[in-house]
Amino acid sequence: MLCIEVLVEEPSAEAALKSLLPKLLGSRARHKIINFGSKSKLLKVLGQRLAAYAARINKGENLRIIVLVDRDQDDCQDLKNKLEVIAVQAGLTTKSNPDAQGQFMVVNRIVIEELESWFIGDIQALRRSFSSLPSISPTSSPFRNPDNGGSWEALHRFLKKHGIYKSSYPKIEAARKIASQMNINENRSPSFQCFKAGIEALLSQENENLN
Structure with missing residues (x-):
């Protein structure tokens, strides 16, 4: 079964996703949340972490990654570009930069402006x-x-x-x-809906690969 690992920057995001991911994934994939303790720490080690994921995927592990960070005061496009470059340099395709067949391993998502x-x-x-x-x-x-x-x-x-x-x-x-009380289908935050759409894209891709 597909495993999705979600990299987050702080404990409150981890706490929220412990409730939200089971609602978003159901029985369609396993998941793991990894909290780095701060945005600066996550960004500092992200390249190394993604390179390790690339090695595992190349060995046949059915694994995908979501990187979730707050925008805070950063320029959204600059931050997204930074995440994309780190993933590509680590040898992983992303939803924004898929391979020739449209396949991708990483979804980068930014919460506007905070969780x-x-x-x-x-x-x-x-x-x-x-x-x-x-x-x-x-x-x-x-x-x-x-x-x-x-x-x-x-x-x-x-x-x-x-x-x-x-x-x-x-x-x-x-x-x-x-x-724990959130309805994933009725949230009015565009960044939440973007996060949800990224998960659905990963799951849809997995279903296509199985068929």
Whole structure:
């Protein structure tokens, strides 16, 4: 069975994906999440890590990789290009740079601007997670455009206004709590839908190879 390894930059992304990946993959693939502890650490070792994956794939292992990082203050296109170059230099094809048959081993995805954009994109998940929240208008800020930036601060301000996480915002706890309630088919965050589409592309490619 196909195994998808997802490389993430920090613990809250790992916490969220522990809930989200089973929903996204079902029984179609196995998965493993690898948390590097920081974006700088992930980017520093990514080339070496991907080269090791290339060696394993060349030996016949049915393995694909997703690299998931926050945009933060980076230019999105510059960051994506950097990830693509690292993968190609490691000897791996990507969804943006497939081989002649359209096959690829790596999907690079960027959260715009931070993981909390995905949570802002699912209003009902927030209300299921925090029963004290009132009805939320999708046209109100920050829900009108989930990927608009300043995600975790915007989410914390909203929750704090309603008596939740009054002092600090516990990113790992919140990620675990909210992600467990998310509906993968109704999220309004474009970067979440892009992440989902990348997974579906990997799975579709695997099905074609089996037929």
